[in-house]
Amino acid sequence: MREAGLEVARDEAGNLFGRRGDARVLTGSHLDSVPNGGRFDGALGVVAGIEAADRLRETPLAVVAFRAEETGPMGSRRLEELPEAFVELHIEQGPVLERLGEPLGIVTGVIGQARGTVTFEGQAAHAGTTPMEERADALVEAARFVLHVRESARDGARATVGALEIEPGATNVVPERVTVSVDARAPTAESLDALIESIGFEPTWRLDPVAMSGPPLAALRAVLPGAPELVSGAGHDAMVLAAAGVPTGMLFVRSLNGGVSHCPDELSSAEDISLAMDALTETIARVSESDTAGV
Numbered sequence: 303m304r305e306a307g308l309e310v311a312r313d314e315a316g317n318l319f320g321r322r323g324d325a326r327v328l329t330g331s332h333l334d335s336v337p338n339g340g341r342f343d344g345a346l347g348v349v350a351g352i353e354a355a356d357r358l359r360e361t362p363l364a365v366v367a368f369r370a371e372e373t374g375p376m377g378s379r380r381l382e383e384l385p386e387a388f389v390e391l392h393i394e395q396g397p398v399l400e401r402l403g404e405p406l407g408i409v410t411g412v413i414g415q416a417r418g419t420v421t422f423e424g425q426a427a428h429a430g431t432t433p434m435e436e437r438a439d440a441l442v443e444a445a446r447f448v449l450h451v452r453e454s455a456r457d458g459a460r461a462t463v464g465a466l467e468i469e470p471g472a473t474n475v476v477p478e479r480v481t482v483s484v485d486a487r488a489p490t491a492e493s494l495d496a497l498i499e500s501i502g503f504e505p506t507w508r509l510d511p512v513a514m515s516g517p518p519l520a521a522l523r524a525v526l527p528g529a530p531e532l533v534s535g536a537g538h539d540a541m542v543l544a545a546a547g548v549p550t551g552m553l554f555v556r557s558l559n560g561g562v563s564h565c566p567d568e569l570s571s572a573e574d575i576s577l578a579m580d581a582l583t584e585t586i587a588r589v590s591e592s593d594t595a596g597v
């Protein structure tokens with residue numbers, strides 16, 4: 303950061319900043335990773351921010367390495383002062399851009415999420431002596447529900463049953479009670495509502511989708527005309543800032559190897575990263591010049 307002409311400081315939450323002048327635009331990502339994670343998730347956005355700062359020597363701006371995006375408590379949730387605009391460069395962590403044959407994508411929003419459980423009640427009975435037609439098997443009902451959950455997810459929505467609790471959970475007893483977890487995700491608040499209703503469960507936890515907006519999104523669209531636009535299925539620091547009301551833009555770089563992430567096979571090419579660097583630099587330059595930042 304110092305070599306790029308930035309003044310380095312750390313806040314109470316542990317976020318690391320490199321600043322130059324009266325910075326209105328913030329860029330960056332996180333440096334922490336998951337156990338056995340790859341080299342690009344997060345770190346690329348920090349390195350790219352520093353490189354952009356190095357290229358834009360005359361532009362007031364700030365670069366951040368957010369604390370603990372993966373593990374929490376997320377540093378991006380504890381900013382002492384919100385920037386006027388935020389731009390994050392990040393790997394896609396999915397296969398969409400690779401399948402489209404496109405190096406870069408513009409994120410329009412981050413998918414919303416709801417979680418809850420559904421419980422099925424039956425009657426415990428002897429597996430050998432209870433005739434098939436006289437059973438109230440909670441697991442058979444739950445199995446139908448699992449298929450229903452899967453079929454409910456359409457148009458970019460995702461719905462997953464990842465955990466089952468079966469009682470009494472014995473090989474020779476017809477299941478009496480089954481609790482099924484539901485994880486439902488959709489790109490807009492309306493589509494998340496519709497998905498929850500279609501599945502038929504009461505969420506115990508919900509995070510509404512957030513939209514990218516304002517000068518950062520407009521600048522990305524101007525710099526990359528015709529680039530594919532994507533909704534991120536994963537949460538990011540950009541999601542936190544956008545939810546806090548900061549006009550935010552997010553640039554995705556193609557993930558190779560089928561889009562794998564959170565594992566050592568995570569990969570983006572030097573050519574794609576170079577294109578992303580040019581786009582990020584141009585985007586920051588435009589946003590810092592726009593007089594609508596913060597509106």
Ligand SMILES: [Zn+2]
Nearest residue numbers: 343344371392
């Ligand atoms: Zn990340």
